[in-house]
Structure formats: structure tokens, C-alpha cells
Amino acid sequence: METVLLNGRDDAFIRAVEESSGQVVSRCYQCGNCTAGCPMSFAYDYSVSQVMRLIQAGQKDAVLSSKAIWLCAACNTCSQRCPNEINVAGVMDACRQMARREKKFAVRAMRAFVDAFLDSVKFNGRSHEVGIMALYMLYTGRVWTDVELAPKVLPKGKMPLLPHRIKGRSEVAAIIDRYKQGLSDPELARARLAKDAGEESGKGKEAVS
Template identity: 40%
Template sequence: MEVCLNGSRSFYETIRAKSGQPIELCFQCQKCATGCTMAADADHTPNQILRMVQLGLQEKVLNSNSIWLCSSCETCGARCPNGIDIAELMDTLKETAVETNMIREKNVNIFNNVFLDSVKSMGRVHEVMMMANYKLKSGDLFSDLDFGLAMFAKGKMPLFTKGVKARDKVRQIFERCSEYK
């Protein structure tokens, strides 16, 4: 039976397989939307995203800010009567959006990149360096400066870090995990 009229069947199938989530089971009870923290601030509620994925509406889904405003709080998944882990689905959609270069919330993506760069080079996140990099790359130089200074004054922002001994191992983990993508 052909389900998708204007959408892409292959988009639905790819996301279904990559996320491992039984997307087809969603029957729009909207329990996810009711408990969703970001629902009021986002383009779409989780159940709307699910329906759009079912219909294969690739562009609409990947351009929605909902996939980026999802904080992975997991309330939706915990309440879903059909056992769909919607936060996992949102992760798959973020990954796919990055792969296809449809990045609606650029700063979230920049943050993820500078965070992982820090882990890759030191083995741990050095919060000061990571934040400085984020500020430079996002161009958002001045927000939260007061918090940063207050934390620095309280000794919560150490400037130097030793990093871990097993850095080669960490780099190897990153390399091997990129192969699998």
C-alpha cells in the first residue's frame, strides 16, 4: 500500500531503520505533546514530527526547529503508550539534518562540535576553552559574560587542564566511530 502521497517513502524507511523506533505505531494520542517542555516554543509538537516522518516529509521535518530544541528530557518516550523513544528519533533527525546540511539551529550544532573537539583533543571537556571556542565560532561574544566572570572569581573556571593519559585511545575511539557512521 502506498502511504506517501507527496512525501518520500525512502526518508521514512531510512529514519525508521536508523532510529530503530517503531514510528509507524504512533496513533496521535498526543501524550508526548502534552508533556513536552519545548512544545510552546517550537515549530512542531513531537506527534506532528512523527506524523511528518510517517508521511516522508523530509524537508519539512529537517527544517523544523523542534528537532534542535528537543533537550532529550525523555518525558515523551516515558509516556508513549506505543513505546516509541521519541528523543532517540530526534537524535537521528539531528544527525540526518547535519548530514544533509539542513541545520536550522546553527548554534546548537556549533556547540556540539566544539564540545566534541574538546573531548577528542583532551579526553575530557575543558569548560573554559570549550566556551571560548563556542563564543568565537557562534559570534555570540557577550552574552553570559557576567556569569563567566562570576564563576571565574569563584575558582570554578580553571584555565589549565592536564587532559587524560589515554589520549591516543580517545582519538582512536573517535576515528573508529566515524568510520561506522
């Protein structure tokens, strides 16, 4: 393993994780309870407590290129049992979102699944299982994923081949598009809030005068 130069701690990364997750990572004393209870631990490259340690050490690259942050099932067992009341699952969430922004996808299948799901929601307004599976196979090339399940569900009408499209699907598509355009950026929202507040107080003054 490479020697880690601890002077090189990326404090901006630590702050970003803390801000996004609302958690204070220095509260973690590395007891390992999160690792102990994690159902997906078997598939991880770093255990959950190691991810926490890497964040504490400001090792941005290692964290954002880890598989662990993508394989977290968001079951909240770690958060529930953390003796220091850290929402560990929230920290994993924050890292995953950060990795996505930085276009780091250590588990490509996860990205494909998420993209397939959101594309289905965007087209139809609702998620459509058959559609998601088709898109997922397309994105990953894993053509035979779960096809053995089809005979159990198709005859029972539990997997309609056609999606239930909603009338307002363009609204839903617009939400996703606006997100992709970056319109939910916190700075934009902050600026708008400040502007609204200014207008409010302006109105107040007029009313008084």
C-alpha cells in the same frame, strides 16, 4: 501553506528513521501526549507530534529542516508517557543525526555548541568548560554568552582556565577522527563481521580435518 502531495510519500525516509531509531512510526495515533509534556515545545517550529506526523507522511525535507529536532532536550518525557510505547526522543535523535549527515542545520547555535564541545574533547580527552565557551563564542560570534556567570565560578576554582589533559588524548582524538572518516559505517562493520565469521568457520573445518 503549500499543498502536500501525499502520493509523494518518501517511504525510504520512513524506513531510514525506523531503522535508525528502532521505532515503528505507524504506531503513533497522534494523541499529542509528547507535545503536551515537551519542555522545549515553546521554542519549536513544529510540535513533537507534528514531527511524528510529518515522518508518517514521509515529508523528509520538512522534518530534517525543522528546528524542533535540534532543540529537543533529550529529557525522555515524551518516550516515558507515550501510550503506544514509542521512544519518541529516540525518533527525534535519529532525525537530528540524519539532518547532520545531510548537512542541514536549522539551529546554527546547536551545531556550534556541539562542535565546540567535541573539539574540546578532541584536544584534551576531556571537556573543558572555559575552552568550550571560547570556541562556542568563536563559532557563533556570540561573544558575551554567559560572561556574567564568570565572577561566580572563577574565584571558587570551579572553572579552571587550563584544561585537564589526559595522557591518552591522542586515542580520544583518533576515535573522533575515525568517526569523521566514516569508519563506523554499518556496511563496513557488517562486512568485517561476515569476514570474521567466515574465518571462524574456516578454522573450525581445519580443526575437524
